[in-house]
Amino acid sequence: MPSDDDLMKKLVSLCKRLGFVFPSGDIYGGLQSAWDYGPLGVELKRNIEAAWWDAMVRTRENVFGVDTAIITHPDTWKASGHVEHFHDPLVDCLDCKARWRADQTADGRCPDCGGRLTEPRDFGLMFRTHMGAVEDEAAVVYLRPETCQSIFTNFRNITNALRPRLPFGVAQIGKAFRNEITARNFVFRSREFEQMEMEFFCRGEEAPRWMEYWISERLSWYGSIGIRSGNLRLREHSKEELAHYAAGCTDIEYAFPFSPGGFGELEGIANRTDFDLRAHMAVSGQNLEYIDQAGNEKLIPHVVETSGGVGRTFLAVLLDAYFEDVIEGRDRVVLRLAPALAPVKIAVLPLSRKLEEGAARVASMLRPRWKVDFDVTGSIGKRYRRQDETGTPYCVTFDFDSLEDSAVTIRERDSLAQVRVSLDRLVEAFRDLFDKGWGAVAG
Numbered sequence: 421m422p423s424d425d426d427l428m429k430k431l432v433s434l435c436k437r438l439g440f441v442f443p444s445g446d447i448y449g450g451l452q453s454a455w456d457y458g459p460l461g462v463e464l465k466r467n468i469e470a471a472w473w474d475a476m477v478r479t480r481e482n483v484f485g486v487d488t489a490i491i492t493h494p495d496t497w498k499a500s501g502h503v504e505h506f507h508d509p510l511v512d513c514l515d516c517k518a519r520w521r522a523d524q525t526a527d528g529r530c531p532d533c534g535g536r537l538t539e540p541r542d543f544g545l546m547f548r549t550h551m552g553a554v555e556d557e558a559a560v561v562y563l564r565p566e567t568c569q570s571i572f573t574n575f576r577n578i579t580n581a582l583r584p585r586l587p588f589g590v591a592q593i594g595k596a597f598r599n600e601i602t603a604r605n606f607v608f609r610s611r612e613f614e615q616m617e618m619e620f621f622c623r624g625e626e627a628p629r630w631m632e633y634w635i636s637e638r639l640s641w642y643g644s645i646g647i648r649s650g651n652l653r654l655r656e657h658s659k660e661e662l663a664h665y666a667a668g669c670t671d672i673e674y675a676f677p678f679s680p681g682g683f684g685e686l687e688g689i690a691n692r693t694d695f696d697l698r699a700h701m702a703v704s705g706q707n708l709e710y711i712d713q714a715g716n717e718k719l720i721p722h723v724v725e726t727s728g729g730v731g732r733t734f735l736a737v738l739l740d741a742y743f744e745d746v747i748e749g750r751d752r753v754v755l756r757l758a759p760a761l762a763p764v765k766i767a768v769l770p771l772s773r774k775l776e777e778g779a780a781r782v783a784s785m786l787r788p789r790w791k792v793d794f795d796v797t798g799s800i801g802k803r804y805r806r807q808d809e810t811g812t813p814y815c816v817t818f819d820f821d822s823l824e825d826s827a828v829t830i831r832e833r834d835s836l837a838q839v840r841v842s843l844d845r846l847v848e849a850f851r852d853l854f855d856k857g858w859g860a861v862a863g
């Protein structure tokens with residue numbers, strides 16, 4: 421396996437070469453720290469989001485989804501504390517001109533060149549813009565720096581619409597924007613990114629128990645999408661580190677190769693108390709109390725939040741799946757992605773161009789159900805290797821025998837095991853493979 425530095429370089433280059441992630445505005449030299457997801461990347465990203473939505477919303481009776489606006493009412497951020505608190509102290513290196521968050525520069529010296537730094541200055545992290553034709557202060561709006569606040573501002577709409585009983589959650593996946601001082605490390609820290617957040621409303625006295633529950637649920641979710649448990653850890657925030665709204669917070673961290681100390685934040689799980697609902701009540705003057713139907717009791721629910729990033733999960737998934745091995749005397753790069761996340765599920769490969777027509781029929785048979793790639797160019801070995809790098813779990817080879825026996829060979833990416841399956845059983849075989857794994861068809 422490559423060293424940590426090499427691994428990031430290789431992964432970033434693989435992402436561009438195969439079409440996972442491109443630097444945004446590449447032809448203009450790139451817009452620093454903005455990234456575009458390419459054809460393979462968008463599939464992987466959507467599969468991660470679908471796995472999250474399935475686990476957090478679709479399969480739960482008491483968690484509901486929303487999809488709210490990115491341009492947000494400015495009062496939202498007065499109430500949340502962002503207008504007052506969402507600043508970072510910024511320092512510049514007087515020698516190499518690199519810019520840093522003051523807390524990232526131990527000893528007042530530049531981490532890049534050891535040069536002297538300026539005094540810290542406050543740097544607002546929210547993106548401001550203007551709504552409408554006139555660009556004055558009255559028209560200022562913000563691109564949301566986190567998705568959760570619109571869940572709080574919709575609290576009354578949601579309870580009126582659904583009449584849910586406590587405890588219940590409201591979840592959303594969407595874009596967030598932060599004008600980070602130093603955006604680096606690929607999609608780990610960008611200025612435009614996506615969050616997957618869930619706010620779980622419960623009685624105050626039950627919040628500590630739900631906190632434990634969601635930490636455990638979220639940790640096992642990362643396992644369910646294939647991330648190795650040895651590369652994950654929990655880190656509880658110290659009292660001094662807690663955000664102004666939080667009574668407790670635990671991060672789920674991944675062993676990102678570039679993170680100081682070997683681990684970096686993937687997701688935060690926080691007990692936000694009743695801070696947000698009370699703050700929005702105070703600024704809006706609206707009543708956001710919850711009325712318990714059964715006891716006719718009024719209360720302000722407390723909130724346990726799970727807040728993860730799509731980009732950071734995407735990067736952790738790729739890092740965790742990246743392997744270099746040697747097969748049949750040749751070097752191979754393979755992405756051992758969980759089949760549910762793989763951007764391409766099945767590649768159909770005719771052994772020779774003469775077999776293209778029959779193989780194309782096989783691809784059409786599979787395409788209504790799975791994302792299928794059809795590749796006829798290059799030697800079969802090269803085509804296998806390209807699919808291995810893409811993370812495609814199964815290749816179907818259509819050979820000259822297929823014309824005689826109406827059967828094809830399925831090859832498994834990680835073990836390279838092969839099995840011959842007749843065409844009239846192929847769809848069923850793949851259903852079994854994706855449901856139960858290789859053992860279901862190999863026996």
Ligand code: ATP
Nearest residue numbers: 608609610613615685686687688727728729731732
């Ligand atoms: P950090 O300390 O790394 O800046 P944070 O504690 O500010 O992160 P939160 O405000 O808790 O992050 O946001 C929740 C999640 O959103 C993070 O765990 C991360 O996955 C994601 N996230 C936050 N900022 C960024 C960013 N600039 N780029 C990509 N993802 C981000």
